[in-house]
Amino acid sequence: MIKAFVTGAAGFIGSNLVDRLLNEGFSVKGYDNLTTGFVENLTMAMKSSAFTLQRGDVMDLSGLTAAMSGCDFVFHLAANADVRFGTEHPRRDLEQNTIATFNVLEAMRANGISKIAFSSTGSIYGEPELFPTPENAPFPIQTSLYGASKLAGEGLIQAYCEGFGFTAWIFRFVSILGERYSHGHVFDFYKRLLDDPNQLHVLGNGRQRKSYLYIQDCLTAMLRAIEQAADKVNILNLGTDEYCQVIDSIGWICAHLGLAPKITYEGGERGWIGDSPFILLDCSRMRALGWRPDLSIRDGIIKTLQYLQQNHWLLERRA
Ligand SMILES: NC(=O)c1ccc[n+]([C@@H]2O[C@H](COP(=O)([O-])OP(=O)(O)OC[C@H]3O[C@@H](n4cnc5c(N)ncnc54)[C@H](O)[C@@H]3O)[C@@H](O)[C@H]2O)c1
Numbered sequence: 573m574i575k576a577f578v579t580g581a582a583g584f585i586g587s588n589l590v591d592r593l594l595n596e597g598f599s600v601k602g603y604d605n606l607t608t609g610f611v612e613n614l615t616m617a618m619k620s621s622a623f624t625l626q627r628g629d630v631m632d633l634s635g636l637t638a639a640m641s642g643c644d645f646v647f648h649l650a651a652n653a654d655v656r657f658g659t660e661h662p663r664r665d666l667e668q669n670t671i672a673t674f675n676v677l678e679a680m681r682a683n684g685i686s687k688i689a690f691s692s693t694g695s696i697y698g699e700p701e702l703f704p705t706p707e708n709a710p711f712p713i714q715t716s717l718y719g720a721s722k723l724a725g726e727g728l729i730q731a732y733c734e735g736f737g738f739t740a741w742i743f744r745f746v747s748i749l750g751e752r753y754s755h756g757h758v759f760d761f762y763k764r765l766l767d768d769p770n771q772l773h774v775l776g777n778g779r780q781r782k783s784y785l786y787i788q789d790c791l792t793a794m795l796r797a798i799e800q801a802a803d804k805v806n807i808l809n810l811g812t813d814e815y816c817q818v819i820d821s822i823g824w825i826c827a828h829l830g831l832a833p834k835i836t837y838e839g840g841e842r843g844w845i846g847d848s849p850f851i852l853l854d855c856s857r858m859r860a861l862g863w864r865p866d867l868s869i870r871d872g873i874i875k876t877l878q879y880l881q882q883n884h885w886l887l888e889r890r891a
Pocket residue numbers: 579580581582583584585586603604605606607608609610628629630631648649650651652653654668672691692693694744745746747748749754756
């Protein structure tokens with residue numbers, strides 16, 4: 573039985589990954605400091621004898637190294653996952669996304685583990701000129717501290733593959749949607765509409781074009797890639813072939829909630845520093861492995877809303 577080590581196991585993507593791995597017959601050790609994750613996300617996993625959770629910080633190298641002992645494969649998802657506030661605390665992305673990734677690699681090396689899957693992001697493309705954007709797009713100019721720190725993490729992983737014989741699967745996700753989703757535009761809009769159903773304030777002009785992917789489609793792709801993509805370094809975009817404008821998404825959200833708020837906008841093409849006005853990734857590498865997403869962006873947004881409607885505790889805890 574493969575023993576997987578999952579950093580960020582209590583988070584949105586991490587906890588869904590844990591459930592999926594357990595279903596697939598892995599044994600799983602989760603590692604999380606619970607800064608943005610919740611043990612509630614692991615309620616199902618906790619019922620399995622193949623799962624253990626250790627509360628710990630990836631910045632604590634010796635604790636991390638000890639926790640990883642006996643594992644075969646590392647899924648590194650722990651991060652500061654919020655792109656929006658980078659300039660308010662410039663050190664956080666460097667520490668939580670780059671140094672943390674270095675720690676994970678060193679802990680793996682100490683334990684003789686050589687396989688890693690890494691949750692990177694489409695934000696590493698900054699504002700590309702090529703759409704849909706392929707993995708080998710011209711080397712990007714960085715526009716956010718988040719993207720820059722993730723790209724640095726990717727670089728370290730690649731160098732460990734070359735230098736220490738590691739194998740890596742680096743996934744560049746668009747925004748992910750679905751059950752246990754706890755940050756992003758659907759969360760923000762829903763929360764604001766609960767506070768005031770008659771008005772919705774939007775960062776940016778609402779014309780930003782974005783791509784989204786449903787969590788289960790994302791996980792299916794990750795597991796398929798790990799099984800089938802056999803290079804030393806496998807870099808894969810993960811998204812849908814469609815995009816929507818922020819105003820489309822607002823339309824679907826409001827229709828689902830039966831609301832018609834007055835919408836106000838702030839800013840221009842970008843909602844915040846580092847916001848990409850257009851994100852659409854070329855996922856043909858992943859498609860060539862026989863994967864395709866099942867859910868459309870609209871369906872993913874509605875499923876996310878339904879989850880939030882049934883889990884108001886999350887809105888209170890993730891202020
Ligand atoms: N959600 C998305 O749309 C999206 C898109 C692209 C990439 N990603 C990446 O996917 C990964 C998971 O994102 P998510 O949306 O599930 O975020 P999340 O905030 O829900 O999950 C991150 C988890 O990591 C834990 N964590 C954070 N810092 C830690 C530390 N120092 N030590 C131990 N645990 C720590 C948190 O408690 C949390 O449980 C992140 O690496 C993120 O950058 C997410």
